[in-house]
Amino acid sequence: MLAAMSGGVDSAVAAARMVDAGHDVTGVHLALSSNPQSFRSGARGCCTLEDSRDARRAADVLGIPFYIWDLAERFRADVVDDFVAEYAAGRTPNPCLRCNEKIKFAAVLDRALALGFDAVCTGHYARILDGPHGRELHRAADPEKDQSYVLGVLTSDQLRHAMFPLGDTVKTEIRDEAARRGLAVADKPDSHDICFIADGDTAGFLRNQLGEAPGELVDTSGSVVGEHDGTYGFTIGQRKGLRIGRPAADGKPRYVLDISPVDRRVTVGPREDLAVDEVVGMTPRWCGAAPSGAMECAAQFRAHGTAVPSRVEVDGDAVTVRFHEAQEGVAPGQAVVLYDGDRVIGSATIERTAAWAGSPA
Template structure:
C-alpha cells in the first residue's frame, strides 16, 4: 500500500512509520504545522506540533529513509479546533479538542488530501486495533489498556476507518515501543509524551480563555437560585470543580459544594452537594457510527465519557434524531460538550457530543 505516515515528532508516530516501512509499504512522512506562531517552542511535556517536534519528525524520517514533508494545516486547525473550542466554552460547554482534531484534521483534512494524492491509507501512532469484520472494518480497543486511545478515535466513520492504519494497536506496552525506537536508532526514544492542550502549551487554560472569551463578573448560585458567591468569568468553571469557588455563604450542612452547571446566558455558575453530580441520563443530537450502525434504535452498550474513565453498562435509544443513554450506575460529574463513546465489548460502536444531562438527585423544590 501507499501510506502517508502522520509524524508528530513523538516516539509513537515514529515507530508506527518504521513498522509501516518494515511491512513493505511505500511510505511518505508528513508533519502537520498547526500553529502560525513560527517561534513556538516545546516546554518539557507541554505542547506539540512545535519547531522541535517538526525537527524530530524530520530526523526520524531521515533515519527511516523515507520522503518527508511539512504541510501547513494551521488555518484549518484554527477554524475547526481552536475556534470550536472557544465557541463551546462561550456556550457553557466543556469540549474535547483532541476529539475535534482527530475528527476534523487528522482523519478528515489530512486523509482527504492523502486520498487525492493517491495514497491508500493514513498511518498514525494511535493505540487502537482495526479488525476487518463480516460487515466492514471495526475499531477496537488496543491490547495495552493503559495506552488505549480508542476513545479519542470514536469520531471516525466507516469510510475513514477503511483508509486508516494503526501499527501500534497490538503492542503490549509503551515501554516496548520506546525500546524498539532505541533499537532502530530513533532519537525520540525517550522523548516525553505530550500532555494538556497543544495550543495552550503553558497549561493556563483559564488565562487563555479569559483572553479569548473575555471575563465578565456574575453570580454563583445554589440549586434553589440563592446567590452564594461571585465569579469573575463563568468560562473558568467546569462541572465537578470544587476548588477556587470563593463562596461567601456556606452550605447549610457545612459540606463542600461543587460546580453542577454553567449557564452562559445568565452568566451564572450553579453549585451544590457532591451527590448532585451523579448523572442518570445523557443525550445529544450530534452522533456518528464507527463502522456498522446498531441494528435497532434501542440497544445495550458500554459508555465511556472520558479518555481514561471506566466504561459503564448502559441502555441507549435513538428517537427523533436524539440519542439518549441511561447508565446502569450513574455517571460522575458529566458536563455538556463532553464526548460519550459507545462500546460493544472492545468494539467502538460510535460517539456523540453530550448536549444535556439529567442529575440522579432532583433539585429541591
C-alpha cells in the same frame, strides 16, 4: 502510505513499522500553529518548531520522504475556534476528538487520497480489526494508553483508510524499540493536555480569547456565595478553584452543578446533586452501520474514564443513553462513546443530561 509524524516517539515508531511491513511510506508533519514556539513548554504541547525538526530527523533515519503540511488555518477554525465557542456556551468540549474528526482523518486523509496514497497511519493506541461489521475500531492492547475514545468519531470509510500500528503494543516496548532503531525521540516526553495551550492554563487561554465576564456563584437556593471572572473557567463537577465566600451549612465541599453563560451564573451544590442517569447525544458518528432502536452496551464519557453498562436508544440523529447506575461529572459538550466489549460502536456529542431519579426502567 502517508505517515503522520508529530515529532514524538509513537508516530515515529508507527512509521518505522509501516516501512518494515513493506509499505511505500511518506512522512508528513502537520503545522497546526500559525505562530509556533521554538521549543516545548516542559512536557506539554506539541506542534512546535522543535517537534517538526524531530519528525524530520526521524524520517531521515527511516529513509523516507518527508513534508510539512500547513493546516494552521483549518486547525484554528475547526478545533481552536470550536473549543472557545463551546466553552463560551457553557459546554465542555474535547478538542482531541474534534482534531481527529476534522483534521487528521478528514483534511489530511482527504488530501492523502487525492494525492494517490491509499491510507494514513498514526501513532494512536487503538486497533482496527476485520470482523462481522467490516473494518472495526477496537481498544488498544494497553488499557493505560488506549485512545479509542478520541477515535470514536471515525466513520467506517475513514477506518478503511486508517492504520494504527501500535495498537497491540505497550508503551514501554515502544520506547525500547525506538532506541534500538536509533530514533532520537526514544526518551522524548509525551505531550499532555491540550496541544494548543502549552502552559496548561485553560482558564487563562479562554480569558485571553473571550475577555473577562464577571458573574455570580450561587447555591441551589439561588443565594450568592461567591463571584467569578467568567463562566468559561468552570466545568460540571469541578470542585477546586471555586473561590466560594462562605462554607456550606453542612460543611461539605461544593461542586459545579450548572453553568449559565447568558446570566453569567454558575450554580454549585453538594456532590450528590451531580448524579445523572441519562444523557441525550446529537450528531452521532458511527464506526460502521448506524444502529437503530434500543441496545445494551457500555458508554464512556471521558477519555480516561470507565465505560459503564447502559441502555441506548437511537432515533435518527438523537442518541439517548441511560446509565444503569448514576454517573457524576457528565457535561454537555462531552462525547459519549459507545462500546460493545472492546469494539467501538460510535459516538455522539452530549446535548443535555437528566438528574438521577432511581434505577432506570
